[in-house]
Amino acid sequence: MTAGSGGGTKKRQRTGCNTRFSSTSAVIDSCRLEGAVSEASHKPSGLRRTSSSATISGGFNDAASADVVLRLFLEPCPSDSDSESISTVDSFFEDDIQIYLHSDVIRRSKYFSALLSARWQGDSSEGDDSPKIYRLNFGVPLSTGTISTHLTVIQLLYTDDYSGVIENASTALSILPVALELLFEDCVRSCVRFLEAVPWTEEEEKRILSLIPFLREEESRELLDRVSPSKTDSLEEMLHGLIVAAIHNHSNMAFVKAFVAKLLREFSSRDSARRVLERAFEASLKTVKRSLEDYSNPDFRGDHNETEAIQRLNLHTATTNGRHLLWLIERMIELKVADKAVRDWSEQSTFTADLQRAFRDDAWRNIVPGLPVVVLRCTCKLANAVTSGSILATRAVRMKLVKEWLPVLIVCKDNVSVLHTHKSLYTELEEIFLKIISTFPLSDAQELLQQCLSFATRNVDDCPHLVTAFNTWFRRADRPPTS
DSSP states (O other), rough: OOBOOOSOBBBOOOOOOTTTHHHHHHHHOBBOOOBBSSSSOOOOOOOEOOOOOSOTTTTTTTTOOOOEEEEEEEEOOOTOSSSGOOOOGGGOOOEEEEEOOOOHHHHHSSOOOOOOOOHHTTOOOOOOSSBBBBEEEEEEEEOOOOOHHHHHHHHHHHHOOOOOTOOOOHHHHHHHHHHHTTOOOOHHHHHHHHHHSSSSOOOHHHHHHGGGSSSHHHHHHHHHHHSSSSTHHHHHHHHHHHHHIIIIISHHHHHHHHHHHHHHHHSHHHHHHHHHHHHHHHHHHHHHHHHHHHHHSSSTTTTTHHHHHHHHHHHHHHHHHHHHHHHHHHHHTTTOOOHHHHHTTOOOOHHHHHHHHTTTSSSSTTTTTTTTHHHHHHHHHHHHHHHHTTOOOOHHHHHHHHHHHHHHHHHHHHOOOOGGHHHHHHHHHHHHHHHHHHHHHHHHHHHHHHGGGGGOOSSSOOOOHHHHHHHHHHHHTTTTOOO
């Protein structure tokens, strides 16, 4: 950037008049200043004045009263040799225009104020009473804006009402970089206030994030609050809150669960999804276990009717949270993050004992007839994930899973009236347990297979999975021992 007066031009160092100078120096240095001239009528050839059908005396672009002649021209970046890179907006404007301004007005821009200062102009015309005319050249790089946008911002120097121009986020984002470039503080504040108050598209948000480094801390605080989490665990807290709301707080539960399931599938961090689902799983499992424990070990010291009401509540609580547990298990298996859930499910000796005690009693049948199905479905989902290889469980976990939950299945078969619609669930779980047993050493498989005799049916052909399991064991046992 050069500045001078009279004949020659002199290079001068520009001093920053506020903190924004340093942050926008790269943009400001793309502008060029030529020496002041003494006569406004001396116009360089090739320059064309902007058309204006309603120039107000003393206002923007009034040549009669102006003391600043500003030339705006496109200044392509070295890499932008292709003419198609020029903004379509500027195709409606000349790419080299001249406008007439007033120094006392444009000094609202600290950039222009600095350029018009005595230090930059090198004023040596003492005793000369003729009006001073400043002629400035301002190159607009294609990378930082358009001539039309610069004209808009320069026109805003002549007004205090920006609402007629800043009408949407896109306009504010076009004006803001130029206002920052010209150090036009009032305009910057107006753009920021507008952006604080309106919603943004994803593309607008990206543009705002790119501009935030050029704003002061107090200017950018509210914009940053919208896009930057205040806590490191905000994502997980939000996700956990959505899961809790989906399974507890909505009458429109099915639709809400489907929506939250979609969010979980598309969530960027599987580890975060794992932690959130495990947390919700543990809470629901704890509630189911506590309810069954209270039901299996009731306190009969109170009134009989009160005790019965409490027992009903315990069973309903267990069933409702069992359904929540099933939904959580399905989500964990879907995301392949159910490893811990399988381990936890295999270590429920007290819980399975309470279930067997409850299912041997007839009291629950007319209260929550669906409880056995809910519990067995949870077991079936987890056990099936193990047999399919979706969850790679150790032999110890597989062994405990079968030992703890096989007795529950047997008690259900012996004591629960199996509806035709649920018969396939029992058969599926039998087959899954037999498959898991086939992964054990022969001695362990021998003990567990003997407990599976209750899987037999009146017609042997109706239990091919049981026949296959015993045939497999006998075939392996018939082989000669290896050294």
